[in-house]
Amino acid sequence: MILRKLLTALCLTAVPAIAQVTKPHPPPVDRSTPWMNASLSPDARADLVLKQLTLDEKIQLVHGIGWGPLREGDPVPADNNGGAGQVLGIPRLGIPSIQQADSAVGVRMSAPQSRYSTLLPSVLGATASWDPDAAHLYGDVIGRELRAQGYNQSIGGGVDLARDPRNGRLFEYPGEDPVLAGTTVGHVIMGVQQNHIMGDIKHYAMNDQETARTTLDAQIDHKAARESDLLAFEIGIRLGHPASVMCAYNKVNGDWACENDWLLNHVLKGNWNYPGFVVSDWEATHTTVKAAKAGLDMQMPGQEFFGAPLKQAIQSGEVPPARLDDMVHRILRSLFASGAVDNPPSPRKVIDPFRGRDDAQHIAEESIVLLKNENSVLPLSPSLKTIAVIGAHADVGVMSGGGSAQVDAPGGNAIAPDRPTRWNEPIYFPSSPLRFLREHLPNASIQFNDGKDPASAAAAAKSAEVAIVFADQYMSEGSDHPTLALPNNQDALIEAVAKANPRTVVVLITGNPVSMPWVASVPAIMEAWYPGIGGGQAIANLLTGAVNPSGKLPITFAKSEADLPHPKVFGIEYAKLREHDPKQFFEVPYKEGARFGYKWFDSEKKQPLFPFGHGLSYTTYTYSGLTADASARTATFTVKNTGKVAGTEVAELYIQLPSASGENFRRLVAWQRVPLNPGESKEITLTVDPLFVSVFNTASDNWQILPGEYTVSAGSSSRDLPLTTKVTAQ
Numbered sequence: 001m002i003l004r005k006l007l008t009a010l011c012l013t014a015v016p017a018i019a020q021v022t023k024p025h026p027p028p029v030d031r032s033t034p035w036m037n038a039s040l041s042p043d044a045r046a047d048l049v050l051k052q053l054t055l056d057e058k059i060q061l062v063h064g065i066g067w068g069p070l071r072e073g074d075p076v077p078a079d080n081n082g083g084a085g086q087v088l089g090i091p092r093l094g095i096p097s098i099q100q101a102d103s104a105v106g107v108r109m110s111a112p113q114s115r116y117s118t119l120l121p122s123v124l125g126a127t128a129s130w131d132p133d134a135a136h137l138y139g140d141v142i143g144r145e146l147r148a149q150g151y152n153q154s155i156g157g158g159v160d161l162a163r164d165p166r167n168g169r170l171f172e173y174p175g176e177d178p179v180l181a182g183t184t185v186g187h188v189i190m191g192v193q194q195n196h197i198m199g200d201i202k203h204y205a206m207n208d209q210e211t212a213r214t215t216l217d218a219q220i221d222h223k224a225a226r227e228s229d230l231l232a233f234e235i236g237i238r239l240g241h242p243a244s245v246m247c248a249y250n251k252v253n254g255d256w257a258c259e260n261d262w263l264l265n266h267v268l269k270g271n272w273n274y275p276g277f278v279v280s281d282w283e284a285t286h287t288t289v290k291a292a293k294a295g296l297d298m299q300m301p302g303q304e305f306f307g308a309p310l311k312q313a314i315q316s317g318e319v320p321p322a323r324l325d326d327m328v329h330r331i332l333r334s335l336f337a338s339g340a341v342d343n344p345p346s347p348r349k350v351i352d353p354f355r356g357r358d359d360a361q362h363i364a365e366e367s368i369v370l371l372k373n374e375n376s377v378l379p380l381s382p383s384l385k386t387i388a389v390i391g392a393h394a395d396v397g398v399m400s401g402g403g404s405a406q407v408d409a410p411g412g413n414a415i416a417p418d419r420p421t422r423w424n425e426p427i428y429f430p431s432s433p434l435r436f437l438r439e440h441l442p443n444a445s446i447q448f449n450d451g452k453d454p455a456s457a458a459a460a461a462k463s464a465e466v467a468i469v470f471a472d473q474y475m476s477e478g479s480d481h482p483t484l485a486l487p488n489n490q491d492a493l494i495e496a497v498a499k500a501n502p503r504t505v506v507v508l509i510t511g512n513p514v515s516m517p518w519v520a521s522v523p524a525i526m527e528a529w530y531p532g533i534g535g536g537q538a539i540a541n542l543l544t545g546a547v548n549p550s551g552k553l554p555i556t557f558a559k560s561e562a563d564l565p566h567p568k569v570f571g572i573e574y575a576k577l578r579e580h581d582p583k584q585f586f587e588v589p590y591k592e593g594a595r596f597g598y599k600w601f602d603s604e605k606k607q608p609l610f611p612f613g614h615g616l617s618y619t620t621y622t623y624s625g626l627t628a629d630a631s632a633r634t635a636t637f638t639v640k641n642t643g644k645v646a647g648t649e650v651a652e653l654y655i656q657l658p659s660a661s662g663e664n665f666r667r668l669v670a671w672q673r674v675p676l677n678p679g680e681s682k683e684i685t686l687t688v689d690p691l692f693v694s695v696f697n698t699a700s701d702n703w704q705i706l707p708g709e710y711t712v713s714a715g716s717s718s719r720d721l722p723l724t725t726k727v728t729a730q
């Protein structure tokens with residue numbers, strides 16, 4: 001897969017994609033047919049269409065057209081839109097082609113047709129806002145830009161949990177907590193789908209590392225899975241109602257995720273009653289009969305298993321015709337439910353890049369986390385005369401994440417605009433923190449040093465009142481980072497600068513949490529994630545105090561790998577060997593079950609570098625007066641801004657279950673962003689969803705609320721919970 005994608009990407013840069021195709025006008029859609037009656041339910045409309053379809057047409061709807069424009073030599077249908085996937089429509093019945101585009105952090109595949117899309121902050125970053133409205137806006141940007149570009153399906157919506165903080169795709173995912181992650185992705189999907197675009201949630205399930213993702217078999221017991229990774233999917237699906245669920249590359253408990261009866265038929269379609277369709281990850285389909293019977297509804301991107309072989313299996317009776325009808329019904333139902341049939345995305349228009357940038361900047365400003373701020377080094381004082389800005393191409397732009405989430409940078413890679421971009425190379429977007437710092441602080445002389453030579457950077461830092469070191473870390477689909485350390489000698493750079501100037505601020509532009517051997521030597525640290533196209537301005541706004549930081553960590557920062565449930569990424573030493581070789585299968589035993597992230601650190605009594613939920617502000621808050629009702633369904637407390645500037649505090653609520661649960665950790669159960677003026681206090685009441693305090697009972701195959709004592713705690717992070725009360729539920 002990796003090699004194929006590499007070749008694909010190389011082709012992409014070499015071939016002007018679908019430019020040569022002359023497109024006929026599509027036939028006008030006859031809207032007088034019974035299934036075009038929008039007052040009927042999506043299910044009724046799907047059934048009406050199903051009755052009209054021939055066997056060949058049904059088969060056509062359950063697989064893609066191949067790699068299309070992404071691979072030289074593959075056929076490209078006349079109506080192809082240039083995305084990662086296409087399923088041919090049925091024009092005679094007014095059923096459009098499904099045009100799928102990767103869109104984890106913005107729409108990918110816009111550049112081949114010289115269009116442009118907004119690069120949003122990473123999903124992990126946006127999750128740090130703890131703001132469902134920001135997540136909704138995130139999805140809306142993606143949905144409206146997909147629509148403007150002629151796509152009708154997003155294949156984003158990643159929600160694999162951060163079991164391993166070195167996972168190469170963490171920037172595409174919403175962190176380590178199932179409730180925060182599921183809630184965030186659910187709101188992203190809502191935002192996408194409000195644009196009549198089919199949404200997606202992926203990669204179902206346990207695709208929690210990239211190393212050997214096609215040859216690993218994730219081993220996890222059902223209870224732990226339901227209370228962790230699958231809970232994130234359950235919440236995301238319940239909130240967002242995505243049109244599709246993308247099954248993953250890996251195996252789960254011995255079966256491929258895309259032919260896993262327990263995952264697809266039992267949990268997803270059975271327990272959750274999911275009405276949409278299951279689409280395979282790209283080349284993650286391995287069989288015809290087993291996959292069809294286990295619940296896969298659509299093979300992507302081609303038809304090796306769900307083309308002629310499926311037709312034959314239907315004709316021979318190996319796959320019941322009713323199962324094919326069910327696949328097609330689900331796909332048609334999603335097309336109708338999303339509005340993709342009634343409100344097709346045409347004619348194309350140029351997206352609004354200004355609105356997109358403003359939205360991206362707004363989300364970034366809520367996402368950036370102030371990790372440390374001693375001696376009020378931040379915000380930068382307007383009276384500063386000299387500042388050294390060092391490293392990470394901060395003079396030009398900000399880094400973005402790679403792989404199928406890579407959005408095309410306007411003007412090309414900002415650090416090499418004249419060279420065509422390649423798959424898996426760090427791409428910078430033209431949003432320079434240096435430029436915006438200069439705009440904010442016109443009285444200061446702000447000099448840039450590229451940070452390549454720590455000695456020269458230290459000299460620059462020494463001659464300035466404040467030094468700001470930018471450090472970045474490139475992450476991409478297909479591989480993990482072997483350690484938590486910053487790459488490219490940046491730890492040594494920071495040490496050298498901190499030694500030269502005690503007023504050193506570190507700004508991290510990273511896909512993942514990183515270790516910080518220099519943490520005690522610098523007074524201020526800001527985590528900006530991959531901040532997107534508005535990143536430079538957002539960072540400058542936060543550094544100068546034009547915006548007060550309000551983000552909180554959606555993931556634990558560990559001091560070192562030794563503190564993680566698994567000190568090494570599974571199989572990393574054999575990663576290349578194991579790629580795609582079926583003989584190289586190996587088991588990944590998730591023995592920690594649902595106890596990872598802060599739950600691991602808390603129950604193991606380990607001290608993190610920065611805990612889950614942590615984030616500072618330029619003001620201070622106090623918490624008081626916690627009460628909870630007898631069953632811990634609501635909790636009320638007061639938050640007060642005790643500082644001198646306005647701010648927004650993310651107030652967090654955790655509950656520890658009765659001892660019968662066997663859980664020796666708290667669970668995050670609710671939170672709220674609380675805007676407060678200086679001196680202002682607000683009483684807030686948070687509602688706890690019963691699901692978030694349930695345990696999964698495998699014997700009854702259902703959720704259960706345990707009677708007993710619930711410990712309810714409120715505060716500003718998973719490790720700063722000044723308020724606690726206990727209630728006993730019957």
Ligand code: BGC
Nearest residue numbers: 001084102155202281282404
């Ligand atoms: C990724 C998916 C992506 C697909 C299509 C796969 O390699 O895992 O997330 O949607 O490619 O590009």
